[in-house]
Amino acid sequence: MRPLRIESALKLSVAEIDSQHQELVDLANKTQLIIDDGGHPVCLIRMLDQFNELTIRHFCTEEVLMQDAGYPAYQAHKQMHDVLIKKTFGFDASSLLGDIGAAKDLVALMREWLLDHIEADRDVANYLKERQSV
Amino acid sequence: MNGDNPVLPHLTVFKELTVFEWLDLQHRLLSEIHQQLLDDPEKGQASRCLYLAHQIQKVASENPIGLLAALQLNRSLKYQQMKELFVGVLCEMLAKEQGLASSARLYLICAALTQDLGMLELQDNALDRQANPLTDSQKRQISKHPLQGMRLLQRAQVKETQWLTPLEQHHEQPDGRGYPSGLKGHEITLAAGILRVADGYVAMVRPRGDRPALLPKDAIKEIFLLRSKQFDTVSARILANILGLYPPGCWVRLYNGEMGVVSGIGNSHPFPVVSVILSTEGEHLSKALPRDTHLDPYTVVEMVKAPFHFSLTSLLNQIWPTVKVEMRKKV
Numbered sequence: 001m002r003p004l005r006i007e008s009a010l011k012l013s014v015a016e017i018d019s020q021h022q023e024l025v026d027l028a029n030k031t032q033l034i035i036d037d038g039g040h041p042v043c044l045i046r047m048l049d050q051f052n053e054l055t056i057r058h059f060c061t062e063e064v065l066m067q068d069a070g071y072p073a074y075q076a077h078k079q080m081h082d083v084l085i086k087k088t089f090g091f092d093a094s095s096l097l098g099d100i101g102a103a104k105d106l107v108a109l110m111r112e113w114l115l116d117h118i119e120a121d122r123d124v125a126n127y128l129k130e131r132q133s134v
Numbered sequence: 135m136n137g138d139n140p141v142l143p144h145l146t147v148f149k150e151l152t153v154f155e156w157l158d159l160q161h162r163l164l165s166e167i168h169q170q171l172l173d174d175p176e177k178g179q180a181s182r183c184l185y186l187a188h189q190i191q192k193v194a195s196e197n198p199i200g201l202l203a204a205l206q207l208n209r210s211l212k213y214q215q216m217k218e219l220f221v222g223v224l225c226e227m228l229a230k231e232q233g234l235a236s237s238a239r240l241y242l243i244c245a246a247l248t249q250d251l252g253m254l255e256l257q258d259n260a261l262d263r264q265a266n267p268l269t270d271s272q273k274r275q276i277s278k279h280p281l282q283g284m285r286l287l288q289r290a291q292v293k294e295t296q297w298l299t300p301l302e303q304h305h306e307q308p309d310g311r312g313y314p315s316g317l318k319g320h321e322i323t324l325a326a327g328i329l330r331v332a333d334g335y336v337a338m339v340r341p342r343g344d345r346p347a348l349l350p351k352d353a354i355k356e357i358f359l360l361r362s363k364q365f366d367t368v369s370a371r372i373l374a375n376i377l378g379l380y381p382p383g384c385w386v387r388l389y390n391g392e393m394g395v396v397s398g399i400g401n402s403h404p405f406p407v408v409s410v411i412l413s414t415e416g417e418h419l420s421k422a423l424p425r426d427t428h429l430d431p432y433t434v435v436e437m438v439k440a441p442f443h444f445s446l447t448s449l450l451n452q453i454w455p456t457v458k459v460e461m462r463k464k465v
Contacts, residue, residue: 040430042430042433042435043430043433045434046405050404053403053404056354056358056371056374057374059358060361060367060368060371063367064368078362085355085358086359089351093435093436094435094436097389
């Protein structure tokens with residue numbers, strides 16, 4: 001599977017958020033690499049823990065920014081965050097130890113999660129850029 | 135003659151206490167303060183409460199992980215005051231991260247220590263063990279307890295708004311559905327929002343009559359999911375950052391089969407240090423061994439219940455630094 005890459009149009013020009021997106025993408029790519037290289041499954045548990053921890057940090061940073069900027073679709077965006085948090089925190093970490101299918105599910109979840117999330121952030125980026133140019 | 139007469143000569147001695155002993159000492163002090171505030175409010179309890187808040191602030195700065203671990207590990211049945219000490223410690227840490235001044239944090243700790251003064255009896259005698267839904271009378275008492283607590287403190291000559299306001303507002307919610315006044319958003323002070331998050335977390339990780347305790351990781355997730363409705367978003371995020379997914383004092387099983395207690399932050403966030411007390415074969419170790427959970431064999435696989443060990447207390451006492459306390463002895 002090809003590694004994920006963030007195209008420049010999806011950058012929000014907010015250093016903290018762009019760097020958190022990059023961290024999330026790196027984690028998803030590293031997880032894929034562990035599977036491709038036949039790495040130890042216990043490494044996947046640590047990837048999941050890091051992903052969960054970063055998810056909370058990232059969503060909070062983004063929501064505070066949206067609220068401060070008066071982003072009109074804040075509630076809908078936050079609801080999407082909630083769905084993603086439930087999915088990643090709900091992932092059964094112990095299943096990663098004995099089931100290669102679970103490992104693939106984890107990568108699929110991370111990739112789908114990121115693509116949906118960063119796509120939705122495109123609207124936030126546009127809104128912020130419009131505000132800056134006014 | 136009054137035994138507390140300051141003119142009597144005293145000898146100051148220093149004693150090293152384990153974090154558990156220190157916590158027991160503060161628990162006794164807080165129980166006394168609560169009792170006196172109810173029985174004889176004019177007897178200077180406000181200054182004793184501030185003294186206790188100051189001790190908490192000092193130890194939270196010198197030995198934060200040991201303090202959090204001791205609070206997490208405590209399972210005292212009559213835990214009302216232990217719960218309030220836990221909330222006070224979290225308030226100090228959350229407020230410090232958000233840049234509140236030291237003096238404002240002291241009063242916030244006082245608010246945490248006295249938050250349920252207005253329903254102490256109900257809490258001690260019923261709520262913690264009650265499996266049935268709340269009665270109407272209990273609901274009324276609960277909804278009045280912030281104002282009732284404030285009145286009791288005012289009787290004890292507490293006038294500081296930095297103490298009274300967080301106490302009054304600690305059940306208000308950002309969505310306006312809290313009590314007693316239904317305040318919303320920025321109408322709620324930052325300190326009250328911090329107190330609400332700390333209180334919510336401690337309530338969730340403690341067992342209650344109608345439900346078991348949540349795992350810390352699940353409590354952090356629940357609080358975050360309720361952000362901007364029941365809890366302040368930034369405080370919810372900082373709570374997750376301070377405690378991590380495996381907070382100090384939690385029991386965990388490692389990939390190699392060893393079991394231990396989360397005992398330190400570790401060099402690779404979010405992977406803590408775990409002090410192992412049971413070997414891979416279940417052997418009782420004579421000394422807790424630190425493990426870096428960033429490494430493959432020591433990766434945390436799951437949280438577990440406190441394991442049995444022949445000398446658990448002695449092992450736990452040696453994991454975290456001691457607390458130096460000043461004691462005055464009459465001569």
